[in-house]
Amino acid sequence: MPLHIETPLIESRSLSSAGHCSVWLKLEALQPPGSFKIRGIGAACEEYSRRGARRFVSSSGGNAGLAVAYAGRRLATPVTVVVPETTSARARELLRQEAAEIIVHGASWHEANVLALSMIEESDAFLHPFDDPLLWHGHATMVDELARSMPAPDAVVLSVGGGGLLCGVIEGLHRNGLGRVPVIAVETAGAASFNRSLLAGQRVELEAISSVATSLGAKRVCERAFQWSTEHPIHSVVVSDHAALDACERFLADHRLLVEPACGAGLALAYAGSPVLAGFARVAFIVCGGATATIDQIREWSANAAEEQEDL
Numbered sequence: 001m002p003l004h005i006e007t008p009l010i011e012s013r014s015l016s017s018a019g020h021c022s023v024w025l026k027l028e029a030l031q032p033p034g035s036f037k038i039r040g041i042g043a044a045c046e047e048y049s050r051r052g053a054r055r056f057v058s059s060s061g062g063n064a065g066l067a068v069a070y071a072g073r074r075l076a077t078p079v080t081v082v083v084p085e086t087t088s089a090r091a092r093e094l095l096r097q098e099a100a101e102i103i104v105h106g107a108s109w110h111e112a113n114v115l116a117l118s119m120i121e122e123s124d125a126f127l128h129p130f131d132d133p134l135l136w137h138g139h140a141t142m143v144d145e146l147a148r149s150m151p152a153p154d155a156v157v158l159s160v161g162g163g164g165l166l167c168g169v170i171e172g173l174h175r176n177g178l179g180r181v182p183v184i185a186v187e188t189a190g191a192a193s194f195n196r197s198l199l200a201g202q203r204v205e206l207e208a209i210s211s212v213a214t215s216l217g218a219k220r221v222c223e224r225a226f227q228w229s230t231e232h233p234i235h236s237v238v239v240s241d242h243a244a245l246d247a248c249e250r251f252l253a254d255h256r257l258l259v260e261p262a263c264g265a266g267l268a269l270a271y272a273g274s275p276v277l278a279g280f281a282r283v284a285f286i287v288c289g290g291a292t293a294t295i296d297q298i299r300e301w302s303a304n305a306a307e308e309q310e311d312l
């Protein structure tokens with residue numbers, strides 16, 4: 001039995017009116033661990049379990065780690081998550097709630113990941129947060145649901161971190177006869193590894209991540225995501241942190257759901273009435289969710305982002 005739930009798909013009056021098109025929301029924020037990640041990670045954990053894995057290891061202090069912890073609990077398999085010291089108190093608390101073993105190590109994700117990889121034993125499975133075909137197959141199930149619950153969309157909006165969500169959604173579009181539906185791929189300015197790669201015509205590694213949308217903070221997108229840009233219509237869009245945060249606040253007021261700025265980035269296109277949406281009558285937004293930001297944190301970031309904008 002899959003570990004994810006089938007999520008609601010609703011037409012949003014408020015986002016439709018702001019975005020000047022019919023906006024449909026695929027509410028992945030309602031997945032039990034708080035984001036779409038459980039679709040792919042749940043599917044991968046089940047598969048690794050079948051292949052005999054006796055422990056799951058992750059180096060993500062974000063939604064990927066939370067999904068692994070959730071999957072491990074459901075499959076009665078121990079989970080170890082190695083996270084850097086920068087991991088928020090909120091994320092650590094959520095990992096503890098899922099009864100995962102947490103090892104705090106290193107100043108950044110890189111060091112935590114090196115330790116996690118060095119710990120892998122023969123009967124362990126390491127769960128990559130975005131670069132694994134098993135993950136993409138799992139993520140694609142959201143499009144299976146979408147395809148049977150609404151008329152064909154004219155475009156799909158999603159956000160891009162390492163590109164696992166993008167790979168999964170495009171795979172889902174193709175397997176549902178929607179291979180011509182364009183994808184609008186959104187990033188924040190300080191985490192735009194996909195946008196930069198498209199401009200350069202090759203995969204580019206960012207020197208640093210400077211965005212509050214930490215769930216988009218992969219310095220380099222996976223090879224498959226970059227490849228899709230030559231095989232599927234993709235519009236790459238970059239928004240400011242300020243716009244992403246503002247979208248989180250407005251979405252909370254409109255739909256009573258708190259999402260991370262990583263998700264607000266996509267919603268910001270509708271709230272800004274972005275010209276990117278012009279010409280599309282019906283647009284599906286993947287509300288990817290995210291459990292690691294509190295409303296206090298979002299408001300604090302917002303206050304800082306507003307100051308930075310005034311300084312410009």
Ligand SMILES: *Cc1c(COP(=O)(O)O)cnc(C)c1O
Pocket residue numbers: 035037062063064129130159160161162163164165166215216218260262263288289290291
């Ligand atoms: C992981 C994540 C993303 C980005 O997904 P990728 O597969 O890394 O591109 C976006 N939003 C949220 C909330 C996430 O957890």
